[in-house]
Amino acid sequence: MRSAAVFLALLLCLQWTWAQGESGEVTGTDTETEGGNRQEEVQFEIQGVGAAHDQSSSQTNITPDIWAELKELRDMAIEQKVELRNSKSKIEKLEQENAVLESRVNTSENLVAELRRENMVLETRMSSSENEVAELKRENADHPKVAFSAGLTDAGHVGPFNTEITLKFSKVFTNIGQAYSPTTGIFTAPVRGVYYFRYTVWGVSTSTWFGAHLYHNEKSMAFNEDYNAESSHVSVSNALVLQLEKGDVVYMTLHPGRTIKDDLHNRTIFSGFLLFAL
Structure with missing residues (x-):
């Protein structure tokens, strides 16, 4: 131009x-x-x-x-604009991914908090159980376990005698707490409490009376006997629950003129154990 x-x-x-x-x-x-x-x-x-x-x-x-x-x-x-758009898209994608990660982190934190609460509850229960076990152990330590069971003899017939005698159950099967003495035939209560006792007496002599007494201290608490009219095996038994003070004694006696029998089959036995202390 x-x-x-x-x-x-x-x-x-x-x-x-x-x-x-x-x-x-x-x-x-x-x-x-x-x-x-x-x-x-x-x-x-x-x-x-x-x-x-x-x-x-x-x-x-x-x-x-x-x-x-x-x-x-x-x-x-133009190139910068395109790159800017791409960067914006990447930033938006990263923001979305970050939101997802934040949601997962929040969920994980909630789960961790819930697990911590449950763990605290379990620890509380465990502590309570441990305290109960410790209390039971203390109670067991304060109140000893007591139980015994013994057979009379392997010699056969015992009696008759002119006077009443204390039966010595010499075949000891169980004697937890060592409260029963096979030498004297006497059970001595180690603690004040409620006790359970049971006995069985066997007789085979023809035309004879057989039986036994159970005493608490000096008092007869039970007496069982029977008459064997024929030559047969006859037995009597009884059981009772007694409240004993520490040091009280329980034992069995054979009445004068009566006879009983025992052998390897342990047909005449005396047993007892502590139900609970008082």
């Missing part, structure tokens, strides 16, 4: 110069002088036009470089 404008200005100047030469209104000298001036002006204008044309050509050469740079800048801007 600039080259065209310069070229048009040059044509206008040449046309004006030709118009002045054809008018004839000036003298020869003036004409020569004016001609010389005109030639100088024309030459100057031509040089100016050339310079302008060179400048325009230079600008024309520069313009494509500017457009190339602008295009490059535009491409860079």
